[in-house]
Amino acid sequence: GNSVTQMEGPVTLSEEAFLTINxxxxxxxxxxxxxxxxxxxxxxxxxxxxxxxxxxxSNKGFEATYRKETTSFHLEKGSVQVSDSAVYxxxxxxxxxxxxxxxxxxxxxxxxx
Amino acid sequence: xxxxxxxxxxxxCKSGTSVKIECRSLDFxxxxxxxxxxxxxxxxxxxxxxxxxxxxxxxxxxxxxxFLINHASLTxxxxxxxxxxxxxxxxxxxSARSRAxxxxxxxxxxxxxxTVT
Numbered sequence: 001g002n003s004v005t006q007m008e009g010p011v012t013l014s015e016e017a018f019l020t021i022n023x024x025x026x027x028x029x030x031x032x033x034x035x036x037x038x039x040x041x042x043x044x045x046x047x048x049x050x051x052x053x054x055x056x057x058s059n060k061g062f063e064a065t066y067r068k069e070t071t072s073f074h075l076e077k078g079s080v081q082v083s084d085s086a087v088y089x090x091x092x093x094x095x096x097x098x099x100x101x102x103x104x105x106x107x108x109x110x111x112x113x
Numbered sequence: 114x115x116x117x118x119x120x121x122x123x124x125x126c127k128s129g130t131s132v133k134i135e136c137r138s139l140d141f142x143x144x145x146x147x148x149x150x151x152x153x154x155x156x157x158x159x160x161x162x163x164x165x166x167x168x169x170x171x172x173x174x175x176x177x178x179x180f181l182i183n184h185a186s187l188t189x190x191x192x193x194x195x196x197x198x199x200x201x202x203x204x205x206x207x208s209a210r211s212r213a214x215x216x217x218x219x220x221x222x223x224x225x226x227x228t229v230t
Contacts, residue, residue, distance in 0.1 A: 046220075105156040
């Protein structure tokens with residue numbers, strides 16, 4: 001089946017620290033990969049995406065590279081801010097058929113000043 | 114572009130009553146809409162998938178008679194929680210897929226917090 005595994009949280013970092021949130025996937029087909037962010041009390045916002053191997057998605061200082069050989073899509077940011085505190089969800093969708101996103105369990109990030 | 118709205122954003126209702134939540138795609142046509150439920154500090158649980166003009170497909174364990182989904186047009190889907198009970202209290206999020214999207218991307222609404230007293 002299709003699934004997404006991401007590192008357990010919560011993750012607590014000091015401001016300006018380096019962030020990595022690991023995400024690996026299994027898929028029966030060829031997926032597109034996504035990172036969504038959920039700020040407290042809000043819905044999900046697309047943070048970045050990659051649709052094929054070796055693509056790098058980037059937005060707001062966050063980056064993730066689609067690694068087919070390791071089936072991974074790790075999220076990174078060089079210097080986090082307090083405003084980055086949120087829950088981050090890794091997700092995939094198969095590039096064929098009208099199927100829903102498959103989400104990981106989410107990783108809660110807290111950045112302290 | 115690709116904005117999805119939900120209404121209401123918060124609702125409090127008494128046990129035994131029904132509540133309707135609307136999900137609209139504001140600037141695109143949504144061939145498919147998804148309804149999710151999120152418990153506190155948990156991931157999203159897919160409840161059902163609805164395609165415009167056809168019956169919704171419910172995930173295993175979701176009561177279709179309790180959670181009525183209607184997708185009457187390419188821009189509107191509704192979720193009605195019938196005979197609500199306190200255990201139905203949750204954060205409900207809808208998502209819409211654009212008919213024009215080649216990557217099957219889903220756009221999410223801001224969510225509706227339902228509290229049943």
